[in-house]
Amino acid sequence: MRQQAVIGESGVREFLGRIVERTRVMAPVRRGKTAFDFQWVEDPGEIELTYPRTVLPPKKALLPPRETLLEFRAGPEPTSSPVVEDEPFALLGVHPCDLKAVALLDWAMGRRHEVADPHYLARRRAATIVGVDCLPDEYCFCTSVGSNDTREGADVFLTPIGGDYLVEVLTAKGEALIEGGTGLRKPTGAELAAAESFPQEKARRMTARIDADWRDLPCLLDAHYDSEIWERTAERCYSCGTCTNVCPTCFCFDVNDTVNLPLVTGTRRRRYDSCQFLDFALVAGPHNFRPDRVDRVRHRWFRKFVYLLGEHGMPFCVGCGRCSQACTAGISLTDVINAVIAEAKKGTAV
């Protein structure tokens, strides 16, 4: 860590205002009565540092729901050029679970298979990330997946102390972002102690949980590949794709061409896709490798807690609670996984 400081409650707006003056800022803002979402902000007064969760995760700043990969010219001599966004920006107010998710995306889009996606990488390298710690609501379970107390990927991290914040500057990028900031003062011993105890308070208030160590989930789920729980969950699921759309670690995409009139130039674009959609694993034939809803439902849990966990070492779920809150059928990720765990425990008892 490079330095620690405290910003008082009355100075927070000015502190954020200086960042907004200095660079493009994406931060959580209130949307309607109960929702929050990451948006580009010009008015620092809009920024909400205390919020339960945003509808879409901050992933949208790095891997947007829709983006242009190429601009092309069709015809006898076709040409194309990549569209890569590398304009610097600050991503403010990112919770630890979402920081962890960005770290997982850094691996998936940056290092996995030893291929770096240039579009993701350019945005990611252009981002300065300011994390902020938070207290859970009834959907949060970050303590069960090891993402409750991380600063991974953050350049600056804020911990609430009453209305004040402990500001930890973690990188040179972070230092540059807050350079010349007014209202920062040296933390007292009591303030440091308060910040230190914040994660324990957070953990204490956590109500949702996974009833097993996440390290045991690959074996546990594998042993229950044919469990009826998947069938019962599939009976409720609408295959709407909301869960994957709001997930901070999902990164699957579809690519399509769009042609401008008069059909000479156009763009090749990608947009989020979902393994829950019927045509996701469809090939010519036609043959579908996950034709039944139960195949697609099970795939989501296995991808998060078996396949990618096995490859990366951490679950590809950060316990943000978005999928459980947003599910149109009211399916809870933790309820499903806990049902499998309960079934396993029952099996062992017999």
Added chain:
Amino acid sequence: MTTAPERLPAQEGTGLYVPEAATIVRTRDLTPRDKVFVVELPGRRNLGHTPGQFVQVSVFGFGEAPISVCSPPEKKAAFDLCIRRLGGVTGALHALGPGDKVGIRGPFGNGFPIESMKHRDVLIVAGGIGLAPVRSVIDSVFLNRGDYGRLIVLYGTGTPEDILFPAELEAWQLEEGNEILVTVDEPNSEWKGRVGVITTLFSEVKIDPVNTVVAALVGPPVMYRFVLMELEALGIPEEQIFFSLERRMKCGVGKCGHCQIEDQYVCMDGPVFSGTQIKKLHESI
């Protein structure tokens, strides 16, 4: 504590999804819906593929489709793609002819373990358009004939009209040490050959299970299951059996997620998988 720039790789270029403009130099109709395109990269550069690898073929305005290279690596100045007209991209490709440009990215995937086939018998099992990708293996064996043992090709299609590369099948048959067996599901009045599904061919050939390596691409997943059963019944060890799998692919570089089978991405870890791997993966076939 790690920081973002250290964890992230360096930005090396922006061209991952940019296709290279290649030129179609010749086309040849094989059937009303299957066509071979002979393609040259700029400067007649070598594609540098191994048999079983694929390229992403682009027609701007229509999109990209993964297509296996069906010529051997020994053919360097140009490469062949056999394309069945099925959807938007392949339909657009069929409208193109000599002199027209297509976008190429790749080659991608692992390909068949051609080195492990040397000094052994090579058994090719192909169904329908599956003959195209394994044609690169067959031709490579031909061009280095002394390096390999027997070459046995078992090929099945729907009807006689669907047979790809009929002249080549005959040419392959003429050479000593080769056995080329073709069967169709539904004969027409002129068909004098075998009738039946591909698995009926296995009883017609003598195979030395210990010394045979298998490359197979047989179409619908259910056929893979039957072919795997037949190969195992012949006593061929599962680690000597290699299946090339078909999946939907959008990126070809291990990102888009469409081709994943459990923890395997077909575009990066495949498309060729051993019998051992296939049996472990629930959704492979």
